[in-house]
Amino acid sequence: MALVALSVVLGVACSGTSDHHADVAPVWSESEIGLIQSLSLDALPPPPPSPGNAVADQPAARQLGERLFFDPRFSSNGEISCASCHQSALHFTDGKVLGQGVGTSARHTMSAVGAAYSPWQFWDGRRDSLWAQALAPLEDPVEHGGNRMFYVRLFSELPEYREPYATLFGPLPDFSDPAQFPEHASPLGKAEWQAAWQEMTPASRDRVNRVFANMGKAIAAYERTLLPQRTRFDDFARSLGQAGSQEGVILNPAEQRGLRLFISGGRCIECHNGPLFTNNEFHNTGVLPPEGERPDLGRSLGLGQVLADPFNCLGDYSDAAPQQCQELRFVRKGMTLIAAFRAPSLRNAAYTAPYMHKGQIADLAAVLDHYNRAEQAAIGHNEAEPLGLDAAQLRDLEAFLRTL
Amino acid sequence: MLKRSMSWLTLAVLFAVPMLVAVRLWAEPLPATTAVAAFTSAQGYFRVTYTSEPIVINRMHSWQLQLEDAEGRPVTGAVIAVDGGMPAHNHGLPTRPQVIEAAGAGDYRIDGLRFHMPGNWEVRLQITAGALSDEVVITLSL
Numbered sequence: 232m233a234l235v236a237l238s239v240v241l242g243v244a245c246s247g248t249s250d251h252h253a254d255v256a257p258v259w260s261e262s263e264i265g266l267i268q269s270l271s272l273d274a275l276p277p278p279p280p281s282p283g284n285a286v287a288d289q290p291a292a293r294q295l296g297e298r299l300f301f302d303p304r305f306s307s308n309g310e311i312s313c314a315s316c317h318q319s320a321l322h323f324t325d326g327k328v329l330g331q332g333v334g335t336s337a338r339h340t341m342s343a344v345g346a347a348y349s350p351w352q353f354w355d356g357r358r359d360s361l362w363a364q365a366l367a368p369l370e371d372p373v374e375h376g377g378n379r380m381f382y383v384r385l386f387s388e389l390p391e392y393r394e395p396y397a398t399l400f401g402p403l404p405d406f407s408d409p410a411q412f413p414e415h416a417s418p419l420g421k422a423e424w425q426a427a428w429q430e431m432t433p434a435s436r437d438r439v440n441r442v443f444a445n446m447g448k449a450i451a452a453y454e455r456t457l458l459p460q461r462t463r464f465d466d467f468a469r470s471l472g473q474a475g476s477q478e479g480v481i482l483n484p485a486e487q488r489g490l491r492l493f494i495s496g497g498r499c500i501e502c503h504n505g506p507l508f509t510n511n512e513f514h515n516t517g518v519l520p521p522e523g524e525r526p527d528l529g530r531s532l533g534l535g536q537v538l539a540d541p542f543n544c545l546g547d548y549s550d551a552a553p554q555q556c557q558e559l560r561f562v563r564k565g566m567t568l569i570a571a572f573r574a575p576s577l578r579n580a581a582y583t584a585p586y587m588h589k590g591q592i593a594d595l596a597a598v599l600d601h602y603n604r605a606e607q608a609a610i611g612h613n614e615a616e617p618l619g620l621d622a623a624q625l626r627d628l629e630a631f632l633r634t635l
Numbered sequence: 636m637l638k639r640s641m642s643w644l645t646l647a648v649l650f651a652v653p654m655l656v657a658v659r660l661w662a663e664p665l666p667a668t669t670a671v672a673a674f675t676s677a678q679g680y681f682r683v684t685y686t687s688e689p690i691v692i693n694r695m696h697s698w699q700l701q702l703e704d705a706e707g708r709p710v711t712g713a714v715i716a717v718d719g720g721m722p723a724h725n726h727g728l729p730t731r732p733q734v735i736e737a738a739g740a741g742d743y744r745i746d747g748l749r750f751h752m753p754g755n756w757e758v759r760l761q762i763t764a765g766a767l768s769d770e771v772v773i774t775l776s777l
């Protein structure tokens with residue numbers, strides 16, 4: 232009887248919301264272990280197929296794409312490459328509040344790590360594949376700042392790209408005739424580029440688009456290889472339930488208590504689930520615009536853009552059959568998309584500050600405070616609800632996030 | 636024979652195991668087992684049995700539906716609209732699934748289903764067949 236009473240007391244001390252008062256680690260139930268292991272990289276399958284990109288998994292495309300990714304010649308000032316904002320030393324982010332290309336981006340740079348797993352790209356999902364995503368910054372006036380005509384001509388003139396391209400996609404068209412192919416042209420960007428684009432024949436425009444799309448497909452093939460590294464959390468998840476387990480050594484009690492909050496009372500796992508700690512879905516969590524700025528409409532604008540994108544899964548430059556474009560076929564519309572943003576991966580969260588779509592939250596403690604309070608959204612409806620966690624619990628949660 | 640075994644399975648599900656839904660949070664490969672559950676519509680006009688691969692969070696998938704009337708006869712030519720969400724979270728489905736009629740009598744398929752969170756979900760089917768219209772609420776815990 233005394234033993235039963237003692238175990239009840241210990242059970243209380245080691246579970247629920249009271250366990251942060253003493254420096255003890257949780258005792259994990261079978262279902263908790265299942266949830267924890269669902270977050271581990273051991274549960275991460277290879278990247279899902281990319282039906283729109285026939286060369287997505289070809290090593291030659293990956294090599295070509297890697298070269299492009301780091302090549303600053305593909306920008307209006309010759310100084311900006313994909314790697315300017317997606318820096319390998321910073322987990323393929325830039326550590327800045329807003330992306331800095333030839334100008335300042337409207338949004339915070341997302342990490343490219345694990346991006347191949349997301350059906351939608353960018354904070355607002357305005358592209359539906361990595362290859363379509365890769366093309367957008369090239370023509371964004373504040374990122375790479377150039378135009379597709381300039382890029383495909385430059386690309387076609389460089390021997391290091393010509394040969395691998397021909398092997399993968401067939402010979403490059405001849406873009407040397409200025410009557411057919413002006414120096415600068417694009418359906419986007421400067422008025423004179425758009426005017427020049429309109430003067431080109433449909434066949435010429437198609438030829439430019441085709442090469443431009445294939446550049447994106449090569450970059451995507453490289454980006455598919457950018458996967459998160461194992462961390463202490465993954466070792467901890469693997470050790471759970473194993474005989475002679477070292478779990479108490481791998482994560483300290485505070486980190487383990489934070490993990491329990493993450494999968495239960497903190498409700499983080501609702502959106503930050505799976506081995507990449509994201510469901511890649513769009514949520515309005517009441518993140519306020521920076522001081523003096525109007526609210527960002529997020530997914531409600533991104534949806535229209537992805538549906539209109541000529542490089543989407545259903546477009547002429549996609550290698551997918553229409554029935555393979557399930558995300559576009561079954562895409563959700565409606566009011567809940569207002570000011571909704573894609574949940575980012577929490578992998579490497581401790582090293583990828585600042586946070587949110589405008590980089591408007593400086594550190595992890597402030598992020599947790601934001602979710603703990605869950606105040607009214609500036610526009611739309613905040614899906615999150617106040618958590619009521621105390622300061623010690625928030626510290627534990629932060630300690631856990633730092634293990635990812 | 637297939638029909639008989641289906642009915643038997645439906646009964647077993649109704650009386651022995653109210654809901655069998657195997658759930659995994661994104662892991663490979665899929666096991667060969669399936670989830671099957673039967674639900675009756677609000678006014679009792681229809682009964683729907685759905686069959687799914689084990690539901691993996693964040694993965695687009697389809698369900699097979701078997702639609703019967705109150706007497707257990709297959710219902711053909713029905714129009715079925717899908718809605719749903721997580722009642723406790725006050726949000727809907729992350730996708731807009733669609734139902735098409737399949738080859739067998741009373742067979743339908745829902746395409747474009749995805750569940751993006753663990754927790755309690757509802758999938759609501761608004762069924763119209765002839766003069767009858769009724770709603771089936773399928774509940775599942777992921």
